Amino acid sequence: MVDIINVSLLVIACILLAKLLLWMRKRVVMILRLKRLARDYDAQIKFLRSPLLPMHNDSGKPDIYIKILNTVYLIRLYSGKNKHYMVHFASERFSVRYMKMALRMLTTPRRRATGIAYVESGKAFTVSARVFIAEPIEIPKELVSDEDHVERILLFNPAPHAVSYVLPEKTGIKVALVGDEVHGMKVYTGSSFVEYAAKQSKRDD
Numbered sequence: 001m002v003d004i005i006n007v008s009l010l011v012i013a014c015i016l017l018a019k020l021l022l023w024m025r026k027r028v029v030m031i032l033r034l035k036r037l038a039r040d041y042d043a044q045i046k047f048l049r050s051p052l053l054p055m056h057n058d059s060g061k062p063d064i065y066i067k068i069l070n071t072v073y074l075i076r077l078y079s080g081k082n083k084h085y086m087v088h089f090a091s092e093r094f095s096v097r098y099m100k101m102a103l104r105m106l107t108t109p110r111r112r113a114t115g116i117a118y119v120e121s122g123k124a125f126t127v128s129a130r131v132f133i134a135e136p137i138e139i140p141k142e143l144v145s146d147e148d149h150v151e152r153i154l155l156f157n158p159a160p161h162a163v164s165y166v167l168p169e170k171t172g173i174k175v176a177l178v179g180d181e182v183h184g185m186k187v188y189t190g191s192s193f194v195e196y197a198a199k200q201s202k203r204d205d
Helices: 002-040 109-114 190-204
Strands: 044-047 064-068 071-078 085-089 094-102 105-107 117-119 124-133 149-156 162-166 173-175 185-189
Touching: 002 044, 002 064, 002 190, 064 190, 071 190, 149 190, 185 190
Parallel strands: 071 149, 085 162, 149 185
Antiparallel strands: 044 064, 064 071, 085 094, 094 124, 105 117, 162 173
């Protein structure tokens, strides 16, 4: 019995370690991409908080500051966990990260042999839900001048499966795509933000 418990604990520890290493790898890749962006476009970059730490959004301080030409990007990092999770913003301050589990799976009739299945939306329930409370991103006066154009960026790393948010008019819910604005912040993944910032720099230059 003791041996079974020890083996089970070892397996759990290995799974958790593997998840942590995968998360760290994604963050390191993101950091390298941002530093390469700064190098290629002669940009200023400051990590105002270690990007290798868990999310800590209960203050208005941005996580990363990047300035290219006269555009300042104030970046807030948001961990989407992995591709099985979804993120929903109920308001500017409140968001929830969750996973959907299926009570019933439906197979695609034309591709039964592939084993592909999808969740019947009415037969799914939410698990692993976690609520986050964040303050709006503040502009650090010591880093931003009146002449600078400021953009607030919500950077998902790792990226979730989908992001949704309540419309400002409170009339419905919308799925956010890359580049969309969610409560005053533009939504990007690490790679899509680098591509966007590079295009903006070339245009402004």
